[in-house]
Amino acid sequence: MRKYISELYIEERLLQEDPSLGLFSVIFGVVVGVITSISSIVGTYIRRSNIKEDSVQSIKYTKLITKLTKNDDLKVYVVKDQIPNAFFAGGNDLFLTSSLVKLLADDEVVSILCHEYGHKVENHITKHIIYNSIATTILFSLIVPIVILIPNGPKIMIAIVTYMLGDYAAQIVHAQFFGRRHEFYADSYAKKLGYGSQLKSALKKLDSYYKKLMCKDLSKEECRLIMEPSLEDEHPSVKDRIGKLLLSLSPKNIIKMFTDKKG
Ligand SMILES: [Zn+2]
Secondary structure: OOOOOOHHHHHHHHHHHOHHHHHHHHHHHHHHHHHHHHHHHHHHHHHHHOOOEOHHHHHHHHHHHHHHHOOOOOEEEEEOOOOOOEEEOOOOEEEEEHHHHHHOOHHHHHHHHHHHHHHHHOOHHHHHHHHHHHHHHHHHHHHHHHHHHOOOOOHHHHHHHHHHHHHHHHHHHHHHHHHHHHHHHHHHHHHHOOOHHHHHHHHHHHHHHHHHHHOOOOOHHHHHHHHOOOOOOOOOOHHHHHHHHHHHOOHHHHHHHHHOOOO
16 A cells, blocks of 8 residues: 555545546636636726826827737727736737836837737737646646545645645746747737837846846846846846847848847
8 A cells, every 4th residue: 555645546535436526627627727717807997997097198109009019909008007018918909008108218118018919919918828828727627635535634735835836836947948939929910010120129138127126235246136037037138138139020120120229
């Protein structure tokens, strides 16, 4: 008889004692996964009702992106916020913060909107929900049997640690195999719409803004470390993003970019 608890042992016991528990674990995992994913989107919509919108700027950028993409359903929200940021939260709504609009030139702001629109075109939010649901399903399929089948001992502690490690691993896998690929795709979509060089200069401006903000009292090495994306970060480094943009640009545009003193 095995004296240790392995995943295989638990699965074996699960099947021997009550096969319906396996199904229960899977259904439980799906439900929790979907609820977790959808609640983050609902949270975004709820927060949206409390935001202060700069309607003049919102109308201006809605017109620009609508004209470019020929998608009349799009709506840009310029939200009053001190931190430069932009995101797509599903539907037809693209969000920009007022400080991002202030920091960048008009065509650079449009390049960021093209990037966010790329996320919409490729259904990245839906793909994220599906990934989360599958990852949570697998995780709970492992945890529920642990809680149910381990008769004694610190089973709650084991379940919590398994959940935390599993969740972290799932975030890393998502970032490395999906999230970063989505970011590169959204960048290349901006390039496809003719805004590759503008996106490159926008990324450079944002990078130096964040460097100034975060590296105030740090050494060069500490600054490099803090700016380096962590394993679970969906966003690749600015250097990698610009590198990819350069690879996908025509030689003529690359020469133009390097000779353009404003970029
Ligand atoms: Zn993005």
